[in-house]
Amino acid sequence: xxYIDEISKSVIVLIRAGAVCRIMLCxxxxxTSEEEAIRHKKRIGNTLAFYVAAELAFVMRDIFIRYFx
Numbered sequence: 832x833x834y835i836d837e838i839s840k841s842v843i844v845l846i847r848a849g850a851v852c853r854i855m856l857c858x859x860x861x862x863t864s865e866e867e868a869i870r871h872k873k874r875i876g877n878t879l880a881f882y883v884a885a886e887l888a889f890v891m892r893d894i895f896i897r898y899f900x
Contacts, residue, residue, distance in 0.1 A: 843889055850882040 854875055861871040 839889060839892070843886075846882065846885045850878055853878045 857871045857875045857878070861868055861875075864871070
C-alpha cells in the first residue's frame with residue numbers, strides 16, 4: 832500500500848508541475864502573439880479545468896481509502 836501511495840504522490844507532483852509549466856508557456860505566448868490570444872486563453876482555461884479534475888480525483892481516492900479502511 833505504501834508503494835501505491837508513493838506513486839500517487841509522484842503523479843500529483845507531476846500533474847502540478849505540468850499544469851504550471853503549461854500555464855506559463857501559454858502566458859508567454861499570449862504576450863508575444865496578439866492574433867492567437869483567444870486560443871491561448873482557452874488553453875489556460877482547459878489546463879485549469881484539467882488540474883481541478885485531477886486534484887479532485889486524488890482527493891476522492893483518499894476519501895474512499897480512509898472510509899473503507
